[in-house]
Amino acid sequence: MKLRFWQYLLTTVAAAFLLNGCVENPGDPQGNTLEVSPQAQLSMQVGWQAVNQMATTEEFEGMVNGQEIYSDAPQSLNTMPEIKHEIERMKNIRGQAYAEMTANKTTGDSIIWSQEWNDPISGTAGRRMAIYQPESGLGRIYEVIYQFPARVKLAYDSTEFRLYLGSSLADTSDDRLERIDKLSNFRDGFFIEQVVNEVVVTDYAPDNEVTGATQQNRVSYGAQVPMTLLTQNGEIDPDGRVTLNERLDYRDNTFLAKALTINPTGTGEYQETWRNGTRVNGTFDILEDDNHAEVTRNIIFANARHLEKIEDRATYQGSDQDSSYSATFGRKVYFRSGRLDTVLILNDHFLDGDIWNDHLHITASNAGETDITVANYEEYEEYQGYHNAEDGKHLRFHGTTYQDGSGEIWLDIYASEQAYNNGEEPLLSLHIEYNPDGSGNGEYTEDGITYQVSINAEGEVTVNNPDGQQATVSAL
Numbered sequence: 001m002k003l004r005f006w007q008y009l010l011t012t013v014a015a016a017f018l019l020n021g022c023v024e025n026p027g028d029p030q031g032n033t034l035e036v037s038p039q040a041q042l043s044m045q046v047g048w049q050a051v052n053q054m055a056t057t058e059e060f061e062g063m064v065n066g067q068e069i070y071s072d073a074p075q076s077l078n079t080m081p082e083i084k085h086e087i088e089r090m091k092n093i094r095g096q097a098y099a100e101m102t103a104n105k106t107t108g109d110s111i112i113w114s115q116e117w118n119d120p121i122s123g124t125a126g127r128r129m130a131i132y133q134p135e136s137g138l139g140r141i142y143e144v145i146y147q148f149p150a151r152v153k154l155a156y157d158s159t160e161f162r163l164y165l166g167s168s169l170a171d172t173s174d175d176r177l178e179r180i181d182k183l184s185n186f187r188d189g190f191f192i193e194q195v196v197n198e199v200v201v202t203d204y205a206p207d208n209e210v211t212g213a214t215q216q217n218r219v220s221y222g223a224q225v226p227m228t229l230l231t232q233n234g235e236i237d238p239d240g241r242v243t244l245n246e247r248l249d250y251r252d253n254t255f256l257a258k259a260l261t262i263n264p265t266g267t268g269e270y271q272e273t274w275r276n277g278t279r280v281n282g283t284f285d286i287l288e289d290d291n292h293a294e295v296t297r298n299i300i301f302a303n304a305r306h307l308e309k310i311e312d313r314a315t316y317q318g319s320d321q322d323s324s325y326s327a328t329f330g331r332k333v334y335f336r337s338g339r340l341d342t343v344l345i346l347n348d349h350f351l352d353g354d355i356w357n358d359h360l361h362i363t364a365s366n367a368g369e370t371d372i373t374v375a376n377y378e379e380y381e382e383y384q385g386y387h388n389a390e391d392g393k394h395l396r397f398h399g400t401t402y403q404d405g406s407g408e409i410w411l412d413i414y415a416s417e418q419a420y421n422n423g424e425e426p427l428l429s430l431h432i433e434y435n436p437d438g439s440g441n442g443e444y445t446e447d448g449i450t451y452q453v454s455i456n457a458e459g460e461v462t463v464n465n466p467d468g469q470q471a472t473v474s475a476l
Contacts, residue, residue: 034469039393039413040446041473043430044453044461046387046395047411050372051434053362054383054401056312057329057347063268063284064293064316064325073219073230074153075184077197078244080236083213086180086199090161093141097130098169112169123149132165139165153192156185176208177201191404194220203238211238225404226250226435240264250275277302282312287325291318308334324350341365360385379403393427394420408433408442 077083097113112132118125125147132139141161148154160181166174182197196218203212212235219230228251234244242262249255254275262268266286273279282297297312314329329345342365349358355375362370372385384398394417399409412426427446432453434440440455452464461473 034463034465034471036463036471036473037428037446039428040430040444040451040463042389042393043395043411043413043428043444044432044473045367046370046389047397047409047430047432049362049364049367050370050383050385050387050397050399051401051407051409053343053345053360053370054358054372054374054381057327057345057358057360060284060295060297060312060314060327060329061349063295064287073192073195073217074186075157075182075195075197076217076219076232077180077182077199077215078217078232078234079242080210080213083180083199083210083215083236086159086161086182087177087210089143089159090141090163090177093128093143094130094163094172094175097128097141101130101169118147123147123152132169134167137164137166139163153186153190154184155187156183158183174208176204177210189222189224191222191225192219193222194218202235212236225406226252274302278304287316287318291320291325292316293318306335306337308336310334322351323356324348388417392416396420406433406435 077086096115100115101113110131110133112130114127114129116127124145126143126145128144129142130139131141139162141163142158144156144158145154146156148157161177162179162181164174164176164178178201180197180199182195182199184195184197186192186194198216199213200215201210201213203210205211215232215234215236217230217232219232221227221229227248229249230246231249232244232246234242236242240262241264242260244258244260246258246260247255248258256275257273258270259272260268260270266289268284268286269282270284271279271281279300279302280297282295284295285293287293293316295312295314295316297310299310299312301307301309311332311334312329313331314327316325316327318325325348327345327347327349329343329347331343331345333341333343335341344363346361347358349356351357352375355377357376358372358374360370360372360374362372364370368387368389370385370387372383374381374383380403381401382398383401384396386397387395389395392415394414395411396414397409397411399407401407409430409432411430413428413430414420414424414426428444430442430444430453432440432442432455434455442453444451444453449465454462454464456462463471463473
């Protein structure tokens with residue numbers, strides 16, 4: 001699964017609604033109130049619980065795999081493998097520049113090589129240039145791509161590499177990368193508008209390979225999502241220690257802050273402050289070193305009326321053969337009243353053909369059992385599942401989550417599993433379209449009446465019937 005932490009932020013808050021749903025009617029003397037049926041409440045609770053638990057397992061999966069612990073975005077440079085990928089690209093261009101410069105016997109000009117290309121096979125077009133100043137030994141390599149195939153979200157991508165090349169281009173042993181500057185603009189309509197990267201090299205191995213660097217990323221978002229800007233500042237040390245601080249700004253002038261440390265041993269710690277003041281802290285370790293990992297997370301709520309805190313614990317056991325694993329996830333939910341609810345999730349991550357799948361079996365102390373299967377495609381996820389309620393009701397649901405964290409879910413509730421197997425009509429059908437921040441809109445139909453549903457980012461659900469009567473389902 002792909003991490004979309006801005007979606008996760010408030011779907012966890014929605015867990016308050018899931019685990020402690022209640023109906024609040026304003027008591028309008030004109031009778032302008034609505035009684036939401038228990039099965040309607042159940043359908044919304046199960047639907048959002050499914051979204052919540054998938055988002056939670058996504059984040060934990062990113063932690064134990066050593067990737068996407070931070071807020072990832074296309075074209076960002078956050079890790080040493082991403083930086084070294086750019087370095088290899090630079091070396092290929094530098095080698096081509098030297099070979100063609102030598103063949104053409106170009107001398108006496110700081111621009112030693114340039115190239116324009118238009119490749120009908122890849123669908124890309126752009127230009128490359130190499131600049132060298134023998135007196136200082138400094139050089140620069142540029143690559144600009146201004147044409148991409150239609151399936152690619154990029155519209156423009158430019159990279160500048162600043163290097164020390166020494167007194168001779170023929171000798172590559174003293175070549176040393178000093179800095180990378182990268183600008184990526186995306187097509188109109190994509191949820192990200194622009195990514196700006198800056199990498200400054202701080203440390204080298206004896207062979208001049210990069211071992212340490214500082215990095216800064218700035219991600220600007222489109223108007224269709226609630227975020228405006230993601231700023232990341234990080235440092236990679238030669239011993240493998242990584243620190244990262246990030247801030248995600250929203251259009252309502254709130255922000256989310258996160259600090260992360262990855263130790264050379266593969267363990268790490270993180271802290272978050274959410275938009276509403278809720279604080280989060282936890283630990284993790286990487287799965288790849290010994291095929292075993294653990295994640296902890298503690299959520300201390302700032303303003304939730306009923307919730308005090310949530311404690312999450314997960315253990316992972318990987319395979320020696322491939323990237324599959326099994327995980328056990330436990331959650332304890334503490335209420336201010338002293339009540340304690342628990343959730344247990346068993347998660348299997350496996351390859352089905354060429355598509356990675358996740359199977360989640362969820363048991364909640366107050367809400368029966370849920371079973372979900374998720375197929376993870378490159379730009380979206382498809383999921384389907386069922387829920388057996390304690391009162392015998394049977395729910396079937398399916399949905400899609402897109403790359404920007406938005407998605408939609410369809411859900412039907414039946415009198416029993418046998419009623420579903422017999423092909424009987426559902427008692428209620430629900431459809432919700434949700435945004436990256438967890439808010440959304442939709443409708444459900446029950447007894448021939450269609451009700452409109454609106455969910456805000458704090459997990460409060462407003463239900464309206466055709467007569468204008470209204471009820472609010474919330475845990476806050």
